[in-house]
Amino acid sequence: MKKFKYALIFAVTAILAASCVLMCACGPKEGALVDGKAVVKFDPNLESTGFFEEDVTTVPDQAVEPGKVIVNKPLVVKGSPVNPQNLGFRCWCVDKEGTTPWNFKDPVTKSMTLYAKWEARYEVNYYDGATLLHKANVFPGEKAERRDSDVVWKKILGWYTDAAMTKEYDFGASVNANLNLYVKTQPGLFLSPANIKTNALLGFGDIKYKDPNDESTVNVVGEGEDAYADIHFARCQNTSYMYFNGLGMWLRDQTDETNRFADYMTITYKNLGPSTHILFYYVVDYLQEDGSFIHSGEGGWKTRVLIPIETNMDEDGEWATVSVNLVEETMVNGVSEWGTADVLMVPCWMVAKENPSTGKFEGWYADNDVLIRGIEFTAVPTED
DSSP states (O other), X not given: OHHHHHHHHHHHHHHHHHHHHXXXXXXXXXXXXXXXXXXXXXXXXOTTXXXXXXXXXXXXXXXXXXXXOOOOOOOOBOSOOOOTTOEEEEEEESSTTOOSBOOTTSOBOSOEEEEEEEEEOEEEEEEETTEEEEEEEEOTTOXXXXXXXXXXXXXXXXXXXXXXXXXXXXXXXXXOSOXXXXXXXXXXXXXXXXHHHHHOEEEESOGGGBOTTOOOEEEEESSGGGOEEEEEOOOBSSOEEEEOSSOOXXXXXXXXXXXXXXXXXXXXXXXXXXXXXXXXXXXXXXXXXXXXXXXXXXXTTSSOEEEEOOOSOOTTSOOEEEEEEHHHHTEETTEETTTTOOEEEEEEEEEEEEOTTTOOEEBOSSOOEEEEEEEEEESSOOOO
C-alpha cells in the first residue's frame, strides 16, 4: 500500500512539473498582457525571400500600456545579399501573408505579432551621359524622385527616358517597370541656389574694416525652379564677397579648344540693398603643352569686371537679369584673358557702391542683401 501511495504521489508530481514546463515553454497566450502591458513582437517573415536572419536588421519587442501606440521601425537589408527579386521591406502586417498592414496610428490593446511584408521593387537609374549619378529602388505604383541635386555645375533642361533625349519623363507618373532616366543639361556652367548654399565661401577684404556685429550669410528659399539664394553681405569698409575655391571647371571642350561654352556670364538677381555694382574677380588656368597648368597673370584678382545692377529692388517684384561678355571685358594688353583660358578655378563676386570721396567701391552700409536665382556661364547670352 505504501508503495502504491508513493508511486501515486510521484506520478502527480511529475504531471504537475510537466505542466509547468509546458506553460513556461508556451509563454502567455497570444493577446494576453504581460505585467499589465501589451507586448508587440516583430517577425522578419523571411520565408521565400532568400534572405537569412543576418541579412536584415532586427526590431526589438515593444511593450506599451494598453491604448498606447507603438513606433514604426522598418527593417533594412544589410550589405548586399543575394536578392534576385530586388525585394524591399514594404510595411508591417498583422498576418504572414501581408494582406492587412498595421496602422501605427491605432492604439494597441493586446499583445500581438506583426509580420514583415517584402515586395519586389523596380530599379530607377539616373544618368548624366554615360555616368551613373544615382540608383534607386521604387515599389510598384510609387513615383520616381526627381534627382536634380545630383547634377552640379549644370543647368537642367529636363529628364528623359532615352539617351537621345527625345522622350521627356513625367515625374507625376507611377513607376511600373525598370527605368533609366537621362538628364539633359545646358552647355556651360550653372551655379544653382543649392550649389551656392553648399559650396560657396563667404569672406571679406580685411577684418579690421569689417563690422564685428555683422556676418555674411547665405540661405536657400523655396524649391525647384522657384528656389533662390538669399545672400547677406556683411558691412565692411572695403567689401564682403562670395567665391568658389578650386572650382576646376573647363571653359571649353577638352578635345576641341575652339568649342568654348562659358564666355558669357548671366546673373538673375534681386538687389534689395543700395549696392550699385557687382564686382567680378576670377582666377583662370591655362593648359600647357606638357599637361601642366599656370594661373592667370595680369588679370584675375587684379582686373575686375564691373557690372552695373538695379538698386533697392522689391523682394516681391520681378527678377532682373544681367549678362556680360567676359571675352570683351577681360582684355589685358590686347589679349582676352578669359577668352584664352582653359579652366575656371576661382570665381568671386562682390556687391558694393562707389564712395565719391575716394573713388573706391565699399560695402559699409546695412541691408546689403541680394537674392540670386542662378549664375550661368554660357556660350551665348541667356534670357530669363
